[in-house]
Amino acid sequence: MIEVIGVSKVFGDFRVLDNIDIKIKKGxxxxxxxxxxxxxxxLLQMMAGVYDVEEGxxxxxxxSVYENNKIKxxxxxxxxxxxxxxxxxxxxxIDFYAGIYDGFSKEDFKExxxxxxxxxxxxxxxxSKGMQMRLSLMLNLSNRPEVLILDEPTSGLDAIVKKELLDILIDQVYDRDxxxxxxxxxxxxxxxICDEVTILNRGRVKFGSNIDEIKENVKKLQVIFKEDVKDRINKIDGIINIEKVGSVYYLITDNYGEELTTDLKNLGAELIENIGLTLEEIFIYTNKNIDRGEIDE
Ligand SMILES: Nc1ncnc2c1ncn2[C@@H]1O[C@H](COP(=O)(O)OP(=O)(O)OP(=O)(O)O)[C@@H](O)[C@H]1O
Structure with a gap:
């Protein structure tokens, strides 16, 4: 179990992380x-014990991880x-790793x-950059860690190796928890591959939970109203993006539920259709600096 509790990090007078809370279950x-x-x-460097945690x-x-060899x-x-x-x-x-880490397996590296x-x-x-990433991944995997912290591990990898890596990661969870x-x-x-995600925005947690739960809250709605609602629609809470194509409104909400549907019906919605979003679309919409008064037409 990894617990990040109220963690902040300041470089000079710049607050890079601000009061981050994340809980990650084993496996x-x-x-x-x-x-x-x-x-x-x-954040990943702090989880790996590269920096001391001054706040939180x-x-x-x-x-705690910092300067704790047992955990490291x-x-x-x-x-x-x-x-x-x-x-x-x-x-x-390989010899260097085998010399300093008891758990390092040269056999695993070969495999x-x-x-x-x-x-x-x-x-x-x-x-090459991708080859160096392969080396780093193999050295760390061969060390049979209980916790793997990976910072953009697929960057620089070709499509075939990328797919192999994702499969290896899933196997690590199934085989060794x-x-x-x-x-x-x-x-x-x-x-x-993920069960849960944390979406960071300017050093703060924007969303942090199970992907299915995030998808329950953030939705795209296709809505047709009895009459034009241009002047009133942006007063409804929970709508983070509004687009109008002809007479159809496409609304993005980060607070989908009965309350929002009722508000839309009260505004004269005749048809409300729920369109699923990918995690990538959710990330893009929830990170946009939205001017709620603006309607893209
Ligand atoms: N050692 C440092 N000293 C000063 N500022 C730093 C230092 N390390 C990171 N920063 C600043 O902290 C902010 C966050 O950097 P960080 O590398 O954690 O972001 P990131 O989300 O990993 O970005 P990317 O996706 O580009 O890799 C940036 O504004 C960066 O300039």
């Missing part, structure tokens, strides 16, 4: 989504950029390398 795959600069890497707490199995040994952390010694060969990196296909005699500086926290800009990918 869950939890996605972290956010625009560039939303604070994803900072981050607990893994009830203990349970964690695999794949950073968004290569953090290895560039002049080491891949084979030397993963049947999929990831790295030349272990190459120096790290000779590897690993808890996975993963950030990505490829929201469709996260939607396929």
């Amino acid at each position: 869950a795959i939890h996605g972290i989504i956010g625009e560039n600069g939303a604070g994803k890497t900072t 707490k981050i607990l893994i199995d009830g203990e 040994n349970k964690i695999g952390y794949v950073a968004d950029r290569n953090q290895y010694f560039k002049d080491y060969k891949v084979s030397e990196m 993963y390398n049947k999929i990831f296909k790295l030349d272990i005699n190459k120096k790290i500086r000779q590897l 690993v808890t996975i926290v993963i950030s990505s800009h490829h929201i469709g990918e996260l939607e396929k």
Whole structure:
């Protein structure tokens, strides 16, 4: 179990993370989504114990992570950029990991390398960005961690390896009950493998829950009214985007429920049709800075 409790992070006078609360159950795959600069890497680095937590707490199995080797040994952390010694060969990196981590399995590395296909005699500086990401993933997976923290692990990977990686992650959860926290800009990918997501917006949690629950709240509605409601529709609470095509309104709501439907009916809605949204569409709409007075026609 990972608990992020009231965590904030300030760089200089810039508040990168502001009072973040997240609970991640053991064996869950939890996605972290956010625009560039939303604070994803900072949050993952704090979960991995790279930074001290000055405001709030981050607990893994009830203990804080920073400078806690017992907990850090349970964690695999794949950073968004290569953090290895560039002049080491891949084979030397394997030996280095095997030397410092008791749980590291060279056999596992060999097995993963049947999929990831790295030349272990190459120096790290000779590897492409995607190859370096493969190395980082294999080293961390071969360490058999209980918690895997992955910062944009699919960036730079080709489509075939990307699919293999997502399958490996799902297997890790089924076979070993690993808890996975993963950030990505490829929201469709996260939607396929995650049970839960946290959507970060400017350092704050915009949504944090089960994907199905988020989809229950955020909906696109196709609505036809008896008469034009242009001047009144933007007064209804819970509508975050309004588009009008001919006489049909397309409304995005982040608070779908009986109350909203009643409000729309009171405004003269004759037909309300509910259109499902993908997680990516939800992210785009809920992160737009919406001027509720504006109707796109
Ligand atoms: N060491 C640092 N010193 C000062 N500011 C920092 C530092 N690290 C990150 N920031 C700032 O914190 C903000 C969040 O950065 P972070 O890397 O966590 O975002 P991100 O969501 O991972 O972005 P991206 O999707 O672009 O990778 C950015 O404005 C960044 O400039």
